[in-house]
Amino acid sequence: MRVWGRPRLLLVRDALLAVLVAAVSLTLLTFWGPGARGVPVQGLREPDALGVVLVLLACVPVAVRRRWPLTGLCAALVPETALEGLGYGTGLTGAAGLVMLYSVAAYRGLAVALGALALALALYAASAAAGAGAPVAWSDHLVVVVALVAVWGVGRSLRLRRAYMEELRDRAARLERARAADRRAARAEERSRIARELHDVVAHHVSVMTVQASAARRVLASDPGLAGEALTAIEETGRMALTEMRNIVGVLRAGARAELGPQPGTRDLPALVEQMREAGLATGLTVEGVPGAVPAGVDLAAYRLVQEGLTNALRHAGAGATARVTVRYEPHELDVRVEDDGRGPHDGGADRNSAGRNGDDGNGDDDAGVMEAETRAGRGHGLVGIRERVALYGGILSIGPRPGGGFEVRARFPLKDGQ
Numbered sequence: 354m355r356v357w358g359r360p361r362l363l364l365v366r367d368a369l370l371a372v373l374v375a376a377v378s379l380t381l382l383t384f385w386g387p388g389a390r391g392v393p394v395q396g397l398r399e400p401d402a403l404g405v406v407l408v409l410l411a412c413v414p415v416a417v418r419r420r421w422p423l424t425g426l427c428a429a430l431v432p433e434t435a436l437e438g439l440g441y442g443t444g445l446t447g448a449a450g451l452v453m454l455y456s457v458a459a460y461r462g463l464a465v466a467l468g469a470l471a472l473a474l475a476l477y478a479a480s481a482a483a484g485a486g487a488p489v490a491w492s493d494h495l496v497v498v499v500a501l502v503a504v505w506g507v508g509r510s511l512r513l514r515r516a517y518m519e520e521l522r523d524r525a526a527r528l529e530r531a532r533a534a535d536r537r538a539a540r541a542e543e544r545s546r547i548a549r550e551l552h553d554v555v556a557h558h559v560s561v562m563t564v565q566a567s568a569a570r571r572v573l574a575s576d577p578g579l580a581g582e583a584l585t586a587i588e589e590t591g592r593m594a595l596t597e598m599r600n601i602v603g604v605l606r607a608g609a610r611a612e613l614g615p616q617p618g619t620r621d622l623p624a625l626v627e628q629m630r631e632a633g634l635a636t637g638l639t640v641e642g643v644p645g646a647v648p649a650g651v652d653l654a655a656y657r658l659v660q661e662g663l664t665n666a667l668r669h670a671g672a673g674a675t676a677r678v679t680v681r682y683e684p685h686e687l688d689v690r691v692e693d694d695g696r697g698p699h700d701g702g703a704d705r706n707s708a709g710r711n712g713d714d715g716n717g718d719d720d721a722g723v724m725e726a727e728t729r730a731g732r733g734h735g736l737v738g739i740r741e742r743v744a745l746y747g748g749i750l751s752i753g754p755r756p757g758g759g760f761e762v763r764a765r766f767p768l769k770d771g772q
Contacts, residue, residue, distance in 0.1 A: 363419055371415035374449050378408050403439075407432040412449045418456035426453035426469055430476050437480040447497075451504045458508025459515075470505045474498065549657075549738035551598070557664045558594035561632040562587045564667055568633055586631050618652035619644070619680060619689075622659055626678060634667045635675040642682030651766045654742040655680070655689045661739050662691030662762040670695025670760070687766040694759040739764070 410432040414425030429450050450473065457469040477497060569583035617625075622638055629636040647655075659678050666676045674695040681688040739762070743750040748766040755761045 364416070367418055368416040370452070371412050371449075374415055374452070375409055375412035378412060378449075379405065404436065407436050407439075411436065415449050415452050418453055419460060422453065422456035422460050423465055423469060426450070426457050426473070429453045430473060434476050434480050451500065454501060455504045455508040458505045459511045463509075466505065466509060470501065473501055477501070545741070549741065555594065555598070557660050558590050558597075560664045560668050561628065562590050562594075564632045564634075565590070590628070616649065616653045617656045618649070619647065619655050621656060622678060622680065625656070625660060625663070629663050629667060629676070632667060634663065634670070636663060637675070637677045639677065639679045640682075641679065644682050647687060647768065648746075651687060651746050651748075651768070654739075654746060654748075655687060655764070655766065657742060658689055658739050658762065658764050659691055665762075666691070666693040666695065666760065674759075683768075685768050687768055688763070689766070690761065690763040692755060692759060692761040692763075694755075694757075 411429050414421075414429040417425050430453075433447065433450050454469060454473050458466040461469075565583045565587045569580040569587070572583075573580040626636045626638045663676055663678070666674065670676065670693045674693050676691065676693040679688075679690040679692075681690075740750055743764045743766070746766055748764050750762075750764045752762050753760070
């Protein structure tokens with residue numbers, strides 16, 4: 354089955370309108386025009402072949418009024434003016450001119466529409482001044498002028514309304530696209546937040562369990578009791594990791610009520626430091642200043658920063674390394690620092706010293722320091738997530754090797770109104 358598009362249907366409808374106007378005009382001229390029924394009308398010529406052709410030419414442009422409205426108006430006004438100038442009756446050809454004037458006003462810009470109105474008024478004034486046909490009262494001329502202006506105004510109103518509706522549709526489409534973009538951004542932000550939380554939980558506990566398992570393997574034969582303590586610590590760490598993961602996943606489940614507890618914060622740092630000590634990393638904690646009220650988001654970010662810093666120290670600092678956590682409370686700032694004195698293969702401290710003694714430029718040691726920073730911060734998601742957390746609360750984060758060897762992670766969080 355063949356389905357016609359809307360433009361073709363509109364063209365067919367306009368063609369039928371043109372046929373209707375032409376048929377009515379010819380009918381009026383034949384049965385009620387001058388000379389009909391043998392009664393001549395003073396000042397008007399009886400219809401003949403030329404008059405019929407002019408009537409048809411005046412009505413045909415209605416069929417293309419949407420596609421070429423201005424051209425059609427000019428093509429309709431010329432035979433209509435000729436009909437009036439030669440003294441023929443016009444029938445409904447005036448209606449064809451009004452339809453074309455309406456079409457120009459409805460489908461073209463303001464300048465073109467005003468030009469079409471001026472053209473229609475000028476041609477009517479010219480034909481009226483020519484004085485062909487029966488005399489016409491000035492009130493009749495006024496009615497024609499009012500009709501032309503009214504039809505033009507209706508066309509302009511329809512165009513403005515159509516433009517207004519199109520703007521509303523465009524605005525609705527833009528708002529829908531903006532809402533869709535906001536939803537995508539919200540989902541991406543939520544996925545990022547969930548990924549950070551899962552990484553902070555899993556990476557920390559798995560790193561601790563890995564170190565403890567390695568220690569248990571080394572002393573399994575020589576000191577079974579110590580190996581058993583390490584295995585017990587692994588079991589407890591695994592339970593803690595599972596508990597925290599259940600809490601996170603429970604929040605994500607639709608319709609599920611998770612057992613929500615308080616998020617970890619700086620108050621939990623002593624337990625975290627003790628856990629790292631049990632894992633084999635000698636860790637110290639120093640708190641400076643008077644602990645005050647800290648926003649929950651900043652408190653959680655500070656805890657995660659310390660957790661990630663100590664986890665990286667445990668994994669990368671090497672055997673015998675020590676770490677220190679410093680938390681300083683200031684009136685308008687919270688300063689959190691994690692530093693270690695690691696001498697692992699990533700650290701270039703010894704090489705820097707030997708390079709200075711030998712007079713070398715030390716470029717290889719600088720590369721070692723860069724490699725250390727990349728190893729600690731660039732190859733993974735932990736410190737990347739820390740950067741996002743610190744930036745979220747307007748803090749300043751610095752990550753890199755220490756001048757005297759080792760590695761440092763430091764963040765300063767602004768506290769508004771002393772909090």
